Amino acid sequence: xxxxxxxxxxxxxxxVTTAATARAEVTRFTITNRADIGTSGYEKVAxxxxxxxxxxxxxxxxxxxxxxxxxxxxxxxxFSSDVYIIKPKDAARGNGAxxxxxxxxxxxxxxxxxxxxxxxxxPVSDADxxxxxxxxxxxxxxxxxxxxxxxxxxxxxxxxVPHATEQGKPITGVVRATFxxxxxxxxxTVRDLPSYEPVDPEGPDSQLLVRAxxxxxxxxxxxxxxxxxxQTVTLDGGFEAGKTYQVAYRAANPSVAGLGFVAMRDFxxxxxxxxxxxxxxxxxxxxxxxxxxxxxxxxLYEGFNTDERDRQVFDGVMAHIAGAAxxxxxxxxxxxxGLGAYSAxxxxxxxxxxxxxxxxxxxxxxxxxxxxxxQPKIFYTNTPVEYWGTGRVAALVHSTPDGAADLRLPDNVRxxxxxxxxxxxxxxxxxxxxxxxxxxxxxYNWTLRALLLAMHKWVTAGTLPPPSAYPMLADGTLVRAxxxxxxxxxxxxxxxxxxxxxxxxxxxxxxxxxxxxxLPLLVPAVxxxxxxxxxxxxxxxxxxxxxxxxxxxxxxSTGAPxxxxxxxxxxxxxxxxxxxxxxxxxxRRSIEERYPNRDDYIDKVRAATDALVRKGxxxxxxxxxxxxxxxxxxDNIVGSR
Numbered sequence: 001x002x003x004x005x006x007x008x009x010x011x012x013x014x015x016v017t018t019a020a021t022a023r024a025e026v027t028r029f030t031i032t033n034r035a036d037i038g039t040s041g042y043e044k045v046a047x048x049x050x051x052x053x054x055x056x057x058x059x060x061x062x063x064x065x066x067x068x069x070x071x072x073x074x075x076x077x078x079f080s081s082d083v084y085i086i087k088p089k090d091a092a093r094g095n096g097a098x099x100x101x102x103x104x105x106x107x108x109x110x111x112x113x114x115x116x117x118x119x120x121x122x123p124v125s126d127a128d129x130x131x132x133x134x135x136x137x138x139x140x141x142x143x144x145x146x147x148x149x150x151x152x153x154x155x156x157x158x159x160x161v162p163h164a165t166e167q168g169k170p171i172t173g174v175v176r177a178t179f180x181x182x183x184x185x186x187x188x189t190v191r192d193l194p195s196y197e198p199v200d201p202e203g204p205d206s207q208l209l210v211r212a213x214x215x216x217x218x219x220x221x222x223x224x225x226x227x228x229x230x231q232t233v234t235l236d237g238g239f240e241a242g243k244t245y246q247v248a249y250r251a252a253n254p255s256v257a258g259l260g261f262v263a264m265r266d267f268x269x270x271x272x273x274x275x276x277x278x279x280x281x282x283x284x285x286x287x288x289x290x291x292x293x294x295x296x297x298x299x300l301y302e303g304f305n306t307d308e309r310d311r312q313v314f315d316g317v318m319a320h321i322a323g324a325a326x327x328x329x330x331x332x333x334x335x336x337x338g339l340g341a342y343s344a345x346x347x348x349x350x351x352x353x354x355x356x357x358x359x360x361x362x363x364x365x366x367x368x369x370x371x372x373x374x375q376p377k378i379f380y381t382n383t384p385v386e387y388w389g390t391g392r393v394a395a396l397v398h399s400t401p402d403g404a405a406d407l408r409l410p411d412n413v414r415x416x417x418x419x420x421x422x423x424x425x426x427x428x429x430x431x432x433x434x435x436x437x438x439x440x441x442x443x444y445n446w447t448l449r450a451l452l453l454a455m456h457k458w459v460t461a462g463t464l465p466p467p468s469a470y471p472m473l474a475d476g477t478l479v480r481a482x483x484x485x486x487x488x489x490x491x492x493x494x495x496x497x498x499x500x501x502x503x504x505x506x507x508x509x510x511x512x513x514x515x516x517x518x519l520p521l522l523v524p525a526v527x528x529x530x531x532x533x534x535x536x537x538x539x540x541x542x543x544x545x546x547x548x549x550x551x552x553x554x555x556x557s558t559g560a561p562x563x564x565x566x567x568x569x570x571x572x573x574x575x576x577x578x579x580x581x582x583x584x585x586x587x588r589r590s591i592e593e594r595y596p597n598r599d600d601y602i603d604k605v606r607a608a609t610d611a612l613v614r615k616g617x618x619x620x621x622x623x624x625x626x627x628x629x630x631x632x633x634x635d636n637i638v639g640s641r
Contacts, residue, residue, distance in 0.1 A: 038126035052076035063258040065164035081145035095138030102288035106156030146260035182558040187234040196251035242559015258330030285316040293322030303370025312374035323392025324349040342391040342501035347513040349396035358514035384550020395522035403520030417470040417535030418444040420548035422569025435552030440569030466616035477534035
């Protein structure tokens with residue numbers, strides 16, 4: 001953990017010790033740094049949490065290779081994680097709940113997201129806490145390292161887990177990863193395999209494949225044309241922009257990566273139940289975005305929301321922008337760093353138990369023997385990127401495995417679709433990046449704030465949250481991709497030809513549950529402007545100045561213009577005037593046809609925002625800033641007159 005500068009108390013090393021028992025779990029917390037954050041009444045505490053778990057405990061036997069990890073004299077497997085906590089100095093000022101953010105690749109983003117805070121993950125001053133949203137409502141905010149392959153940056157959160165061995169000898173196996181260069185390059189360092197050193201680079205297991213497009217047919221590249229050193233691959237003639245490559249080689253010493261789930265489970269149990277924990281809370285809500293949202297779907301599916309003592313871990317879970325995908329963590333040769341853009345989704349997709357028409361298996365994400373007990377209240381939140389993104393197929397969260405019918409959601413689950421947004425809100429004003437169109441800047445984070453408070457009230461007071469809002473087959477707002485009626489906008493490629501990626505193997509179901517089978521691609525239906533009709537329509541979409549999509553094709557300069565830029569959406573401004581519309585032959589109405597003037601537009605934005613407040617999707621305190629953002633958008637596209 002990076003040394004925190006300014007305002008730290010000179011603590012040296014402080015130990016908080018939990019008595020070791022047969023179960024052990026958390027054995028010690030070593031505080032390395034502790035400091036007040038400005039005059040906020042909050043402090044930050046950083047340190048290392050030590051664990052010891054029984055590999056024979058029924059709650060731990062699901063961890064792959066845990067039985068092959070070294071054990072201490074008591075027969076327990078030891079490991080440790082970095083911890084970072086922001087908490088009220090006076091417990092009476094807290095609301096009794098911890099927002100536990102699942103770290104994304106070792107980072108900490110919750111303060112920036114929920115507080116509209118600055119970029120520093122290590123707040124020092126009041127200003128670093130943004131508008132102090134989380135603090136005003138009394139939340140403790142906590143993180144624990146879970147990902148074994150995080151980079152060496154000391155500012156990131158790490159977990160230190162043992163390697164698996166077979167009768168004291170190293171285990172070897174073949175690892176694989178894909179990459180798509182955006183420019184010609186002589187060599188590429190494969191970021192998805194940072195922890196796996198080749199043991200025989202020239203051996204028969206080393207292979208390099210290439211595809212002309214992300215889902216195209218793979219062809220082998222002659223072994224004489226490429227070389228492997230560490231995780232860097234060098235190709236004679238260079239890698240071509242836009243082509244998708246897959247490298248494979250034999251590595252040694254797999255980490256017991258599934259302990260990343262155990263770390264989260266036992267960390268939260270420690271916070272909730274251990275009197276000498278550095279921050280005691282009664283309730284815990286998980287928030288994870290993208291990679292971390294996929295982590296949470298696996299965490300639930302594999303039964304980690306029940307601790308060793310048969311207690312519920314998370315009371316609420318907000319799995320954000322994960323779609324129906326999960327993560328490759330609890331596996332030998334795990335690669336959690338990978339985006340999973342085309343290969344992250346395995347049956348089961350939905351929460352309730354369903355029969356899979358492909359494999360015949362019958363199971364649910366929550367309705368299986370591991371996960372059935374201690375189910376939390378759950379929010380699934382997604383953007384159109386997770387519907388169109390071919391590898392996350394978000395529609396399967398709320399439709400049958402064949403995409404033929406809507407499902408009834410469990411009572412403890414809500415699904416929210418943020419219409420007209422992208423995976424993470426883009427820059428404002430929008431700019432041209434890796435895609436053919438401008439990035440999508442529609443900001444949905446206002447709704448995440450409202451939903452967090454709704455989750456807290458649902459858990460603590462039983463107050464029902466806002467109703468689910470998502471596209472459905474029954475009312476025609478969810479359609480197959482090839483039938484979407486996107487307008488023929490000049491210079492904008494149609495998404496109708498896109499197809500979904502394949503299923504990946506589910507190791508917990510015999511036969512892999514149809515691995516390799518094509519997934520159905522169901523997407524939100526759009527109106528005449530190309531804007532989505534269903535879901536939570538923020539003012540940018542409800543009172544539009546542009547078409548906002550959850551897809552953006554690759555810029556031809558980066559190759560493969562028929563493929564999508566992973567996780568990127570687009571904004572395509574309307575013509576400003578009737579004359580400009582006619583000249584461009586744009587089928588969409590011009591801005592001057594829609595709004596007589598700036599004031600009329602702002603009045604409509606305010607009315608749309610007020611409607612979202614009444615439904616519970618936006619907080620009343622945030623109205624003025626939302627309206628201001630829309631006003632800035634008008635000034636950017638139309639001008640301030």
